[in-house]
């Protein structure tokens with residue numbers, strides 16, 4: 791596996807799908823490649839920083855427009871929609 795392959799697929803590793811063949815190859819590569827270990831550490835720091843910031847609240851119209859644009863560019867495997875508001879009632 792080359793560094794460029796690691797850059798392309800390392801998010802699978804962050805996603806904790808550790809049993810895949812590609813993930814095993816990434817782990818082997820990380821053992822011998824300092825640059826890719828630094829890249830992974832940077833990604834993990836970024837995720838931690840991102841998780842520590844409150845999620846912004848978008849106005850409904852802006853959210854819907856963003857989702858339409860992302861869907862048009864194939865950013866989601868399935869069309870994404872806005873999560874439904876919770877009504878406070880329990881489902882039966």
Ligand SMILES: [Zn+2]
Pocket residue numbers: 792793794796819823824825826827
């Ligand atoms: Zn590398």
